Amino acid sequence: MKKVLDKLYKTNSLSKDQLIYILNNLDKSLQNYLFQLARDTTIKIYGNKVFIRGLLEYSNHCKNNCMYCGIRRDNKNVDRYRLSEEEILLSLEEGYKIGYKTFVLQGGEDLYFTDDIFESLILKIKKQFPDVAVTLSIGERSYESYDRFHRAGADRFLLRHEVANVQLYNELHPGMNFENRKNCLYNLKKIGYQEGAGFLVGLPGENNEILAENLIFLKNLAPAMVGIGPLIPHPDTPLKDEKVGSAEKTIVMLSLTRLLLPTALIPITTALNTICEDGLERGLMAGGNVVMLNLSPIYVRKKYEIYKNKETRDAHELKTIEEKAKNVGFVIDMGRGDNINFRRNEDGK
Ligand code: SAM
Numbered sequence: 001m002k003k004v005l006d007k008l009y010k011t012n013s014l015s016k017d018q019l020i021y022i023l024n025n026l027d028k029s030l031q032n033y034l035f036q037l038a039r040d041t042t043i044k045i046y047g048n049k050v051f052i053r054g055l056l057e058y059s060n061h062c063k064n065n066c067m068y069c070g071i072r073r074d075n076k077n078v079d080r081y082r083l084s085e086e087e088i089l090l091s092l093e094e095g096y097k098i099g100y101k102t103f104v105l106q107g108g109e110d111l112y113f114t115d116d117i118f119e120s121l122i123l124k125i126k127k128q129f130p131d132v133a134v135t136l137s138i139g140e141r142s143y144e145s146y147d148r149f150h151r152a153g154a155d156r157f158l159l160r161h162e163v164a165n166v167q168l169y170n171e172l173h174p175g176m177n178f179e180n181r182k183n184c185l186y187n188l189k190k191i192g193y194q195e196g197a198g199f200l201v202g203l204p205g206e207n208n209e210i211l212a213e214n215l216i217f218l219k220n221l222a223p224a225m226v227g228i229g230p231l232i233p234h235p236d237t238p239l240k241d242e243k244v245g246s247a248e249k250t251i252v253m254l255s256l257t258r259l260l261l262p263t264a265l266i267p268i269t270t271a272l273n274t275i276c277e278d279g280l281e282r283g284l285m286a287g288g289n290v291v292m293l294n295l296s297p298i299y300v301r302k303k304y305e306i307y308k309n310k311e312t313r314d315a316h317e318l319k320t321i322e323e324k325a326k327n328v329g330f331v332i333d334m335g336r337g338d339n340i341n342f343r344r345n346e347d348g349k
Helices: 002-011 017-025 028-046 085-098 115-128 143-152 166-172 176-190 206-219 247-260 268-275 279-284 316-328
Strands: 049-059 102-109 134-138 156-157 192-203 227-232 290-294 332-333
Touching: 002 028, 002 102, 017 206, 017 247, 028 156, 049 316, 085 115, 102 156, 102 290, 115 134, 115 143, 134 316, 143 192, 156 227, 156 279, 156 290, 166 176, 176 192, 176 206, 176 268, 192 206, 206 247, 227 247, 227 268, 247 279, 268 279, 279 316, 290 316, 316 332
Parallel strands: 049 102, 049 290, 049 332, 102 134, 134 156, 156 192, 192 227
Antiparallel strands: none
């Protein structure tokens, strides 16, 4: 087994069967070995840095009905909001003053935000904060829309594939289909975004074969970023009686992703931090190197409840992150934090 891990470390590649073999046979000591290999790989490429992003949850309106998500269309208990352009720019300005150089705009698939509105918003953000990287996490749109946003200045795009098993994907996302999700991801890549894919750990029907399929999907797509988080059931969704996804398994998947895609930027996700007090430290020790802190106005934070007891850290809590990172030998980095394959000048050009 150690041999298979060594092969993965050296070649950054394994077959689906070998990945299943690892997942079926990982004991504590091999797991620690895996984490060490993943951490070494991160440090070799990015150093001992944690890249900091500011997250702005601009709307909790959503036309989709994902079975696990607290802001799904059919959840009538959600107090819906959308931020005005002014509120968005003011929140980003607050983050900019603290020193943030990456903004992530995330929301439900809110049709109010037409292509025209997004394009104009991106242009304004880039004009006001020219040295900042703009990341969109706004769901599925056409090639033309993605291209327009990219031309307006959007640098990165997060769109988790959620689960790479077609049948399970289609069951969990009524009215959506995996083929379209996949096309969106390949379109984003073709357009030139630093794109992020990723998946949930602990979905009903999941097994090690499905987890290995997620890894193979990522290996083939080769995204610049990968977000992996445990499922946290929300009481107002059809998955309310499911178990919380395992933190340990999430971290194992994070470390395998690091070894398959050494240059990926891999966040230690809010969901992992929500279910695990030392999630940040454990994630850093296993190949993670990004943290997102919340820039949303305080009055909307509780309303963006995609899962129960969501624990986002406020953008001002940098000191806490700094301390926690330091305890495991990492330092925070407030730069743009581009993927190494997309590095540009510090002035953003
Ligand atoms: N609408 C955009 C999209 O589809 O990419 C972004 C917003 S969506 C709410 C962001 C992520 O939240 C999803 O990719 C999903 O993995 C995660 N999420 C939603 N519900 C969750 C839950 N109950 N537990 C853990 N993560 C969840």
